[in-house]
Amino acid sequence: MAIFSSISRTLRNSYCSLQKGTTLSRLMSNVPENTVYGGPKPQNPNQRVTLTQLRQKHKKGEPITMVTAYDYPSAVHLDTAGIDICLVGDSASMVVHGHDTTLPITLDEMLVHCRAVARGAKTPLLVGDLPFGSYESSTNQAVDTAVRVLKEGGMDAIKLEGGAPSRITAAKAIVEAGIAVIGHVGLTPQAISVLGGFRPQGRNVESAVKVVETSVALQEAGCFAIVLECVPAPVAAAATSALRIPTIGIGAGPFCSGQVLVYHDLLGMLQHPHHAKVTPKFCKQYAHVGDIISKALSEYKEEVTNGSFPSSAHSPYKIGRSDVDAFLNELQKMGLGDAASAAADAAEKIEATK
Numbered sequence: 001m002a003i004f005s006s007i008s009r010t011l012r013n014s015y016c017s018l019q020k021g022t023t024l025s026r027l028m029s030n031v032p033e034n035t036v037y038g039g040p041k042p043q044n045p046n047q048r049v050t051l052t053q054l055r056q057k058h059k060k061g062e063p064i065t066m067v068t069a070y071d072y073p074s075a076v077h078l079d080t081a082g083i084d085i086c087l088v089g090d091s092a093s094m095v096v097h098g099h100d101t102t103l104p105i106t107l108d109e110m111l112v113h114c115r116a117v118a119r120g121a122k123t124p125l126l127v128g129d130l131p132f133g134s135y136e137s138s139t140n141q142a143v144d145t146a147v148r149v150l151k152e153g154g155m156d157a158i159k160l161e162g163g164a165p166s167r168i169t170a171a172k173a174i175v176e177a178g179i180a181v182i183g184h185v186g187l188t189p190q191a192i193s194v195l196g197g198f199r200p201q202g203r204n205v206e207s208a209v210k211v212v213e214t215s216v217a218l219q220e221a222g223c224f225a226i227v228l229e230c231v232p233a234p235v236a237a238a239a240t241s242a243l244r245i246p247t248i249g250i251g252a253g254p255f256c257s258g259q260v261l262v263y264h265d266l267l268g269m270l271q272h273p274h275h276a277k278v279t280p281k282f283c284k285q286y287a288h289v290g291d292i293i294s295k296a297l298s299e300y301k302e303e304v305t306n307g308s309f310p311s312s313a314h315s316p317y318k319i320g321r322s323d324v325d326a327f328l329n330e331l332q333k334m335g336l337g338d339a340a341s342a343a344a345d346a347a348e349k350i351e352a353t354k
Contacts, residue, residue: 048156049084049125051180051224057084058246064225064258066248067266070096070113074263075120085248086124087159087260088114090131095264107134107145114153127182128155135160135170142170143177150179157181159227161188163214168221175222183218185211185239186252187230200251202231208238215239215247227260228252230282251282269293312353319347 057064066085069075070092078086092113093105107130114128128149135142146158157180160171171181186201202208212235215226225246228236233253240247240256249256261283264270268285303309319327324347331340 048123051125051157054084054125054225054246058257064246064248066258066260068092068095068260068262069117069121070263072116072120075117078263079121079123083124084258085260086117086121086126088117088126088128088153088155089159089262090129091262093131095262095270103132105131107131107148111148111153114149114155118154125157126155127157127159128153130158130160136166139170139173143173143179146174146177146179146181157224159184163210163217168217171218171223172221181221181223182225182227182248183215183221183223184227184229185214185218185231186228200230200232202235208232208235211235212239212242216242219243219245225257228256230280251280312350315350321347 054064064085065083066087067078067083068087068089068091069078070088075086088110090102090105090110092110093099093102096113097105097109099105110128110131114126118126130142130145130149134145142160149155149158158174159182160167160174161184163183163185171183174181202211208231211228211231215228218226223245225248226239226243227248227250228239229249230251231239233255236247236249236252237255246257248258248260250260265280265283266286267290268288269290300309324343328340328344331337331343
């Protein structure tokens with residue numbers, strides 16, 4: 001009875017407060033008020049970028065920024081920089097896992113990258129690549145994979161490559177399943193087997209027309225944007241003009257609606273021969289972080305080797321003199337005389353460096 005009396009008092013007090021002009025808060029629900037029927041609200045700048053915002057930028061002619069990220073630290077960097085779209089690309093196969101192509105990376109590996117990025121990037125629209133072999137067999141497979149990328153990977157949208165009829169059908173099915181899709185035209189790395197390697201596209205009339213036609217077909221399938229990779233600038237300009245949706249260029253010149261680069265490429269992080277081999281010609285390096293990393297690691301190795309690291313400044317955890325003496329006595333009782341001597345010598349050296 002005491003419990004029911006307490007509940008009754010709480011309800012009476014709440015009702016009285018409401019009568020006095022204050023708002024009655026929800027007592028039995030964690031769902032915020034006015035979320036469904038409260039009417040439109042202005043976009044909070046700290047919230048996730050939405051397709052609506054991207055469409056507004058495109059309509060105003062404002063360039064869209066897109067960068068890849070594959071882990072939590074890089075995602076935080078993109079978030080801090082205010083990048084519009086964060087792509088968890090299957091290029092992780094080459095950049096992170098060290099393969100020569102994007103083909104080997106699996107869906108499960110991509111989902112690990114997606115989850116890490118989702119924990120770090122709170123503001124950009126998150127787009128996950130569908131890796132090779134995860135969507136080509138059927139529209140059912142494509143939709144199932146896309147659903148996993150959103151549900152298990154924490155992404156907001158997916159990207160798929162190519163403009164073959166089956167890919168366009170897959171894109172349409174994914175959109176109809178309620179999932180936003182970015183198309184990818186031009187050099188499609190997953191198709192290097194039929195392209196004959198990492199070769200630019202659109203360099204003759206037939207290929208250039210195909211880039212535009214494929215872009216339009218993907219738009220009609222429901223894609224909200226198209227990545228144009230490694231095509232001549234006039235071809236990208238034509239595709240951009242022909243479309244009602246944004247184009248995101250990568251090695252496609254300045255006439256697209258936005259640009260995308262790989263995080264490691266634009267930072268100049270990749271220095272050893274394998275990475276030099278796969279760093280694209282079109283990439284501008286905005287920093288040479290790889291040189292800084294190599295220098296720092298060499299200095300670390302040198303200081304560990306010569307004994308200057310860690311110094312007393314980097315040995316912050318102290319033990320009092322009386323505790324040291326008691327510790328030495330305990331070691332002696334345990335028959336660990338050498339250990340006691342080592343501890344005593346260390347204490348003297350640390351004391352001398354103060």
